[in-house]
Amino acid sequence: MKIYNEAITLQSTKVREVFNITWQVKAAVEKSSFRDGIIVVTSLHSNSAVIVNDEEPGLLADLDVWLQQLAPARHDYKHQGRFESNSSVHFQSLLLHHQVIIPFTERRLDLGPWQFILFIELDGQRPKRISVKVVGE
Amino acid sequence: MKIYNEAITLQSTKVREVFNITWQVKAAVEKSSFRDGIIVVTSLHSNSAVIVNDEEPGLLADLDVWLQQLAPARHDYKHQGRFESNSSVHFQSLLLHHQVIIPFTERRLDLGPWQFILFIELDGQRPKRISVKVVGE
Amino acid sequence: MKIYNEAITLQSTKVREVFNITWQVKAAVEKSSFRDGIIVVTSLHSNSAVIVNDEEPGLLADLDVWLQQLAPARHDYKHQGRFESNSSVHFQSLLLHHQVIIPFTERRLDLGPWQFILFIELDGQRPKRISVKVVGE
Numbered sequence: 001m002k003i004y005n006e007a008i009t010l011q012s013t014k015v016r017e018v019f020n021i022t023w024q025v026k027a028a029v030e031k032s033s034f035r036d037g038i039i040v041v042t043s044l045h046s047n048s049a050v051i052v053n054d055e056e057p058g059l060l061a062d063l064d065v066w067l068q069q070l071a072p073a074r075h076d077y078k079h080q081g082r083f084e085s086n087s088s089v090h091f092q093s094l095l096l097h098h099q100v101i102i103p104f105t106e107r108r109l110d111l112g113p114w115q116f117i118l119f120i121e122l123d124g125q126r127p128k129r130i131s132v133k134v135v136g137e
Numbered sequence: 138m139k140i141y142n143e144a145i146t147l148q149s150t151k152v153r154e155v156f157n158i159t160w161q162v163k164a165a166v167e168k169s170s171f172r173d174g175i176i177v178v179t180s181l182h183s184n185s186a187v188i189v190n191d192e193e194p195g196l197l198a199d200l201d202v203w204l205q206q207l208a209p210a211r212h213d214y215k216h217q218g219r220f221e222s223n224s225s226v227h228f229q230s231l232l233l234h235h236q237v238i239i240p241f242t243e244r245r246l247d248l249g250p251w252q253f254i255l256f257i258e259l260d261g262q263r264p265k266r267i268s269v270k271v272v273g274e
Numbered sequence: 275m276k277i278y279n280e281a282i283t284l285q286s287t288k289v290r291e292v293f294n295i296t297w298q299v300k301a302a303v304e305k306s307s308f309r310d311g312i313i314v315v316t317s318l319h320s321n322s323a324v325i326v327n328d329e330e331p332g333l334l335a336d337l338d339v340w341l342q343q344l345a346p347a348r349h350d351y352k353h354q355g356r357f358e359s360n361s362s363v364h365f366q367s368l369l370l371h372h373q374v375i376i377p378f379t380e381r382r383l384d385l386g387p388w389q390f391i392l393f394i395e396l397d398g399q400r401p402k403r404i405s406v407k408v409v410g411e
Contacts, residue, residue: 053183058215249317249320
């Protein structure tokens with residue numbers, strides 16, 4: 001068993017944006033040359049998320065509306081003003097989770113046909129870092 | 138450190154159903170013959186979830202109501218119609234998360250006395266696949 | 275690749291309380307003497323959570339309010355009375371998730387500058403156990 005590390009940096013052009021990073025994660029597995037293992041994909045920012053789900057545009061638009069309904073931006077949060085992101089953005093990140101583990105077997109990611117690895121930028125326009133750690137053999 | 142892989146396939150008889158898969162995960166650890174390690178349990182479908190929680194029937198009934206309140210089925214989602222599952226089901230899956238990692242030590246799962254590994258079928262009646270990857274020694 | 279195990283036990287003085295356990299996780303990595311790997315941090319209780327997020331006090335106060343709005347304590351849950359925690363606490367635990375994976379590289383945790391490892395006690399005043407499993411080399 002060995003470890004291969006890679007860092008992805010993304011810079012959104014919008015405040016909220018979804019990036020399909022499946023191919024970058026696949027590329028990391030190829031560079032590792034491991035046949036079997038797991039990949040830990042982690043955002044290093046509390047105002048973003050990493051999920052596995054379908055990337056159909058209607059679904060992603062619905063998701064954005066739903067997140068803002070469940071954890072709306074508000075003016076009476078205690079955490080705001082001088083902080084980078086409003087509490088609502090932190091809650092949306094917690095809801096979606098900031099990381100996923102992707103199992104892979106025979107060099108192929110164990111993903112269903114409608115599963116993609118998505119980086120969800122919730123408060124963007126700044127460079128964001130994603131840690132990709134491949135553990136395998 | 139080595140890897141042992143197993144796939145679980147489940148077919149629900151109802152649209153929404155909970156399966157306690159703790160014993161299947163235990164069986165995978167036994168087959169691996171590893172003493173210490175982690176098990177990555179991942180659903181390959183975005184309309185289901187894998188959680189660790191109590192399996193008391195009242196709690197599971199409450200959970201089903203709560204999920205449908207927080208992410209209700211609606212007629213105005215952009216993602217619907219020709220797609221397999223309505224957006225509400227995807228959101229419920231994201232809320233619960235589609236995977237868990239189970240640590241194990243001395244061949245025993247590190248679970249509390251009220252923790253079980255549950256597969257939550259959110260839009261079923263079709264076969265669903267769960268990847269079980271045991272990494273250990 | 276090897277495994278190093280550690281157990282953290284916490285006892286809150288309040289019903290709801292947040293513990294920053296980042297230094298305990300760092301200490302476990304130091305004791306392991308591994309340079310590179312992952313740490314699986316898991317609560318063994320379904321009425322608590324482990325998250326990675328900022329620990330600014332205003333944010334944590336907002337989080338507590340938000341959790342109780344999204345999954346309020348109610349008198350008509352089926353799971354209550356003779357059980358340790360009301361369904362609302364289980365739902366809050368599911369929302370936040372009961373575990374995180376921390377990647378580490380060159381003996382340093384791969385955390386962003388505003389990311390800390392937090393144990394969220396949701397129904398406390400009893401000792402709670404957290405499993406810390408370091409897998410690395």
